[in-house]
Amino acid sequence: MVVNSFRRHVPLWLSLFAGVAAWEIAGRSTSAAFMVPFSETLVRLWQLITRGEFIAQLIDSAELFVTGFVLALIVGAPLGMLLARVRVLRIGIEPYIMTLYATPMVALIPFILSIMGFGFAPKVLVVFLFTVFPVLYNTVEGARSIKPELIEVAKSFRSSEWALWREVMLPYTLPYTMTGVRQAIGRALVGMIAAEFFLSSTGLGQLIMGASQDFDTAGVFASILVIGLIGVGLTRLGLNIEQYFARWRQ
């Protein structure tokens, strides 16, 4: 079994090794302004970490990400359930939500910048706008697919509206909301970096911008490597959360 799983992963390790080797060779054979080898990137990354600025920027970004994400959850999930419960509201608002979901939110950044300026709040708003629609949309989808019988039974047992939400709506929609959360994680990361690029420069976005302005190519690669790893980690986390809650779904 162990041998088997090891053998299954051989191609993965080989391909990772080949990728790193290709990166190293490409970096060594081109100008340092365009590309730096893997080894140099790691050295630079270690410098950034030990100098402490990296950790500070990471915390900065995390604060922005979490604030925007939590706000989007707090707004998106209950609103989604409300829309599913009140039919007129849903029919009325749904096309507008779909339109906003399909709108590239980055296009709103210049407006946010010129109206709200350079604070923490406008950046949170950007992350929020990137995040809220997948959560909202999936929650509505989930709440809409609740079997009418469930609600009818609850009603015929004279369940209160509050109990209906707590015992039927919430458990039923949670897996769908978590699908929204999984989709939202990727978008929230894009929103976070976009906010850090185009609004006031802070966090990981500032790290990479600063490096590119200083023509510190190794710094750029080091930042991209780290953000990539964070992206992969968060995506994994999102998938796990979704699968954990999917057990509730029949």
Add this chain to the structure above:
Amino acid sequence: MADQTLTAPVSAGRQQAAASRWSGSFVPRLLTGIAILLTWEIVVRAFAPAYVAKPSTVLLAIPRVIVDPAFLQALGATLWAVTEGLAITIVVGTAIGVLMGRSDTVDRMIRVYINGFNALPMIIVLPLFSLWFGYSPATRIATIIFAAIFAITMNVADGARSVPREYLEVARAFRSPRMSVLTGIVLPASMPYLLAGFRLAAGRALIGAVVAEFFISAGGVGYYILYNSRSYHHDEAFVGVLLLAGFGVGFELLVSWATQRFMPWYRRDEKSN
């Protein structure tokens, strides 16, 4: 004739049902739309500075903007870049996806990279791309491709993997050449997946184009929005946003139309109102 008499009442009835459902949802939609616009108008008039876009002034700006040659040029540039980028993306992305789906070795070798790049927030490559391709439209195309390709590749790989085994076995039994298995079975079977991937990719390509234009100040709708909102012409800039939203919705409609038109057997679970 017999056919017609049989089908006519059915389709008429269906049309009627569709019409009544449509008018049933039309009124609340219209009212909500009006309510949203009114709230926006009132809030901006009451609390925001005069330059902030509000529905009435945006509406007035529309005829002005859509005949503005600068805007049309920007629109053309962005649309062309997105089309070009998506065309390259579809060809290359499908090729890689089919390879991944049909060959376990290729899949194990590159899946880790495809997943990794897909999880990367695409806009962080902008500083790097602007370094590589300069402050030129090439950076925009590269960003569009990078933003869009992984969605297509991953979906096509899923599609190519899920080709029904029986089809392939029949093809092998009849000794079909590999090429015709590919074009006759694998590609058609992956089409719905390709379209689903395209739906994602088109949205990301649009975001990629706008972000690249912000970043490198290349002429296009994104830069038009940035420039106008910086110079406090929010109404004009907002027309650009409306247009982008229109593209976003347009891509969605295009994909669902194409799915229904060319792949009637493939139904995304129909939503009933």
